[in-house]
Amino acid sequence: MSQGVIEFWQTxxxxxxxxxxxxxxxxxxxxxxxxxMLATLDxxxxxEGRYESPSFAHWLGTDYGGRDTFLQLVYGSRDVLxxxxxxxxxxxxxxxxxxxxxxxxxxxxxxxxxxxxNLFLTVPxxxxxxxxxxxxxxxxxxxxxxxxxxxxxAPLARAVRSQLLSLKNREFIIAxxxxxxxxxxxxxxxxxxxxxxxxxxNFIMAAQGAIVASVGLMMLGLAPYSPTxxxxxxxxxxxxxxxxxxxxxxxxxxxPIMCLGLFQMACIFFSNGLEEALNPRxxx
Amino acid sequence: MxxxxxxxxxxxxxxTVFLAMLLTFFLLRMTPGNAIDAWxxxxxTQRGMSLDxxxxxxxxxxxYNPKEPIFTQLGRYLGGLLxxxxxxxxxxxxxxxxxxIANALPxxxxxxxxxxxxxxxxxxxxxxxxxxxxxxxxxxxxSIYAILTSSVPNFIVGILLLVIFSFQFGWFPVNGAYxxxxxxxxxxxxxxxxxxxxxxxxLTYVITTIGxxxxxxxxxxxxxxxxxxxxxxxxxxxxxxTLMNRYVRRNAMLPLITTLAVNFGFMLGGSPLxxxxxxxxxxxxxxxxxxxxxxxxxxxxxxxxxxxxxILANLASDLIYAKLDPRVKLEEx
Numbered sequence: 001m002s003q004g005v006i007e008f009w010q011t012x013x014x015x016x017x018x019x020x021x022x023x024x025x026x027x028x029x030x031x032x033x034x035x036x037m038l039a040t041l042d043x044x045x046x047x048e049g050r051y052e053s054p055s056f057a058h059w060l061g062t063d064y065g066g067r068d069t070f071l072q073l074v075y076g077s078r079d080v081l082x083x084x085x086x087x088x089x090x091x092x093x094x095x096x097x098x099x100x101x102x103x104x105x106x107x108x109x110x111x112x113x114x115x116x117x118n119l120f121l122t123v124p125x126x127x128x129x130x131x132x133x134x135x136x137x138x139x140x141x142x143x144x145x146x147x148x149x150x151x152x153x154a155p156l157a158r159a160v161r162s163q164l165l166s167l168k169n170r171e172f173i174i175a176x177x178x179x180x181x182x183x184x185x186x187x188x189x190x191x192x193x194x195x196x197x198x199x200x201x202n203f204i205m206a207a208q209g210a211i212v213a214s215v216g217l218m219m220l221g222l223a224p225y226s227p228t229x230x231x232x233x234x235x236x237x238x239x240x241x242x243x244x245x246x247x248x249x250x251x252x253x254x255x256p257i258m259c260l261g262l263f264q265m266a267c268i269f270f271s272n273g274l275e276e277a278l279n280p281r282x283x284x
Numbered sequence: 285m286x287x288x289x290x291x292x293x294x295x296x297x298x299x300t301v302f303l304a305m306l307l308t309f310f311l312l313r314m315t316p317g318n319a320i321d322a323w324x325x326x327x328x329t330q331r332g333m334s335l336d337x338x339x340x341x342x343x344x345x346x347x348y349n350p351k352e353p354i355f356t357q358l359g360r361y362l363g364g365l366l367x368x369x370x371x372x373x374x375x376x377x378x379x380x381x382x383x384x385i386a387n388a389l390p391x392x393x394x395x396x397x398x399x400x401x402x403x404x405x406x407x408x409x410x411x412x413x414x415x416x417x418x419x420x421x422x423x424x425x426x427s428i429y430a431i432l433t434s435s436v437p438n439f440i441v442g443i444l445l446l447v448i449f450s451f452q453f454g455w456f457p458v459n460g461a462y463x464x465x466x467x468x469x470x471x472x473x474x475x476x477x478x479x480x481x482x483x484x485x486x487l488t489y490v491i492t493t494i495g496x497x498x499x500x501x502x503x504x505x506x507x508x509x510x511x512x513x514x515x516x517x518x519x520x521x522x523x524x525x526t527l528m529n530r531y532v533r534r535n536a537m538l539p540l541i542t543t544l545a546v547n548f549g550f551m552l553g554g555s556p557l558x559x560x561x562x563x564x565x566x567x568x569x570x571x572x573x574x575x576x577x578x579x580x581x582x583x584x585x586x587x588x589x590x591x592x593x594x595i596l597a598n599l600a601s602d603l604i605y606a607k608l609d610p611r612v613k614l615e616e617x
Contacts, residue, residue: 119303122598123591124553127571128311131583134575135314212437216557219439220572238443238561253447257440264435 011277018273024266032081035074043067043227051248063252064236073259076228080211080263082141083148087210088203090149091156096199098153099160100187104168114161120154129213133222144223148210156202163198167191197278204271208264215260230256290603297599304591309361312348312584319578320350323374346371346581370585375577381585384570389589391461392559392566395482396551399489400544406490407497408540412533414498415505416524423502430495438492439557445484446561456484459563485562489551500543505536538608545601549594 012018045067052062060069102113129151138144167173168191176186192199217223218231219238226232237253320342328338343349347364348357348371364371370381414423433441450458462468462477508514509532517531518524555568563569567586574582 115299115303119300119307122300122549122595123304123307123587124549124594126553127556127568127587127590130556130571130575131311131587134578134583135311216437216439216554220556220560220576222575234440234443250447253443257436257444260440261432261436264437265431268431268435 008277012273015273015276017269018276021266021269021271021273024262025270028077028263028266029081031074032077036078039071039074041068041071041075041228054251060255061251064249069252069255072228072233073230073255076226076230076233076256077259079141079226079229080214080231080260083145083214084207084211086142086145087148087152087214088207090146091153091206091210092199092203094149094153095156095202096160096192096195099157100164100191102157103161103164104183104187104191110161114158117154117157120151121158125151126213126216129217130220130222133217138223139225141226144214145210148213149206152206152209152213156206159198159202160195163195164191167194197274200278201271201275204267204274208267208271211260211263230260289606293599293602297595300595301592304588304595305362305365308584308588308591309358311587312361312580313350313354313357319374319580320346320348346374348581365588370588371581373582374579375573375582376579381582384582385567385585385589388565388567388570388586391482391564392552392555392568394478395485395489395564395566396548396555398482399486399493400548400551402486403490403493403497404540404544407494408501408533408537410494410498411501411503412505412528412536414502415509415532415536416528426495426498426502430499433492433495436492437557438488438554439561441492442485442488442558442561445488449484457481461565481564485558485564488558488562493547493551497540500540501536504539505532508532508536511535538605541608542601542605545597548597552590552593 012022046062050062050064052058054061058068058070060073063069063072098113098117102110102117129147132147132151136143136147138147173186173190176190181190214223214229215231215234218229219235221235221239224232224235227236233256234253237249237256320339324335324339324342327333327342328335331338333341347360347369349360350357352360368382370385373379373381373384376384410422410426414426417423446458450456457463457480461481462474463481466474466477468474514527514531517527522531552567555566556571557568558564559566559568560572567590570582571586571590573579574586
């Protein structure tokens with residue numbers, strides 16, 4: 001076990017992309033967890049201090065209301081990462097349970113579940129998310145994540161099902177069934193560990209997708225509950241303050257965009273590296 | 285391709301259509317009832333009629349009465365759909381949802397199909413080149429480009445293009461599909477004006493999708509390059525250019541054709557963001573308007589038509605693929 005862990009770290013360290021992705025992700029997590037403890041953000045409007053250039057007091061200058069842009073990014077990262085984390089968790093649970101039950105049970109259960117899955121795959125998810133966001137008032141990251149996950153489990157469920165179809169006829173699973181073990185036990189204690197690498201990579205990808213969707217919904221003004229979420233900052237910069245008409249507001253518009261892009265890139269690098277580390281067949 | 289395979293595929297699509305109808309029906313049932321009450325009150329004072337009368341007229345207009353039992357509602361809704369009636373819009377009053385969709389759908393299809401064709405053509409050629417010239421600098425450049433463009437969501441690229449080319453340089457318009465001064469129809473000024481207005485949305489899609497097309501094409505072309513008939517052809521002395529154009533590109537393209545439909549669906553789903561950034565009056569723009577202003581009938585109609593478009597695209601790609609590649613048998617799907 002411990003040797004496996006060491007080997008894992010070595011592979012990650014040797015892969016430059018994966019390693020830099022991991023460092024960037026760690027920095028973002030650090031920023032989200034400890035940032036708000038280290039500095040307090042003052043959101044009161046201060047008209048004298050609007051659109052200040054970057055300085056020692058305000059690292060990225062101030063926004064249209066004289067608030068510190070950098071601190072808003074730090075506070076927003078907490079909300080953004082929470083959405084990513086919870087949405088990925090919910091997506092994984094839904095995708096695994098539905099896919100595993102469908103693949104394991106077979107027969108009619110399988111047909112019905114796959115029909116539902118195909119429906120979710122066909123109906124374009126973003127418009128549905130917009131409509132749900134318009135009907136339900138989104139008030140906190142957990143609720144937001146749940147709504148995002150409710151429309152993103154389908155591809156994972158299908159993939160898990162096909163993995164299960166090949167796993168379920170392996171000898172160790174057949175042995176479990178002959179021993180009379182219960183289905184939930186087989187699914188969670190025998191099959192789940194075999195899919196862990198696959199699920200770990202999907203966790204990162206689900207988090208990444210959820211964050212893009214949440215930023216998109218916020219940019220359309222459909223989930224306006226946190227003014228510092230990066231998506232909300234982009235929306236405020238584009239629509240409310242004329243950040244795009246006023247060159248002084250550019251830094252307020254560009255900084256959440258940069259953070260988002262950097263975070264997404266780190267996720268892609270990290271998940272690529274993870275795939276290589278956990279799947280020895282990919283190593284060259 | 286056998287007839288029964290085709291029929292089976294069509295039947296599955298029809299069931300999916302029916303389920304999509306049910307889905308939009310139940311989504312609309314989440315409508316807060318007081319939205320209709322409020323509308324009825326406005327309507328009654330505007331037209332000077334009694335509240336009950338206004339309520340009855342409105343429920344007839346939007347083909348939905350929350351006070352009826354759920355199965356009557358479902359019957360009424362499906363009946364309306366069979367007549368092609370999606371009801372009246374709640375914010376654009378006196379305009380039917382059908383009219384809005386008829387005006388919006390062509391713009392979305394125009395932008396999506398032009399960008400899909402451009403990025404597909406550029407992408408497959410780049411991908412084939414990458415597979416052929418693996419030791420050159422082209423491969424790493426395009427790989428980095430693909431990672432960069434998949435890290436930044438396409439609507440963000442849209443915002444940046446809008447800021448740079450419309451606001452900063454003033455080269456492109458900031459909204460609309462054409463200027464009111466040109467006369468719509470098949471004439472050159474109109475076509476040029478439409479292209480001019482569509483340029484930035486199209487560019488946004490092209491920039492963000494070329495990289496993925498190129499990488500997928502490269503993967504597929506590398507596989508084809510390893511086939512025996514390619515080796516045989518190159519030993520026979522077929523020139524590299526013919527090999528690439530006639531042998532590799534065509535065969536490597538086949539699997540990418542199915543992804544065209546998937547990509548179309550994906551782009552259609554993302555169109556609310558792009559079209560709202562550019563205020564481009566397509567389907568996505570109206571979904572944005574409808575959700576922001578809580579126009580439930582419009583939302584429902586747009587969602588249904590968007591889903592239908594994706595289902596149709598998937599069906600078409602399955603059938604075309606089976607036609608292009610005789611090795612695919614529809615029954616095995």
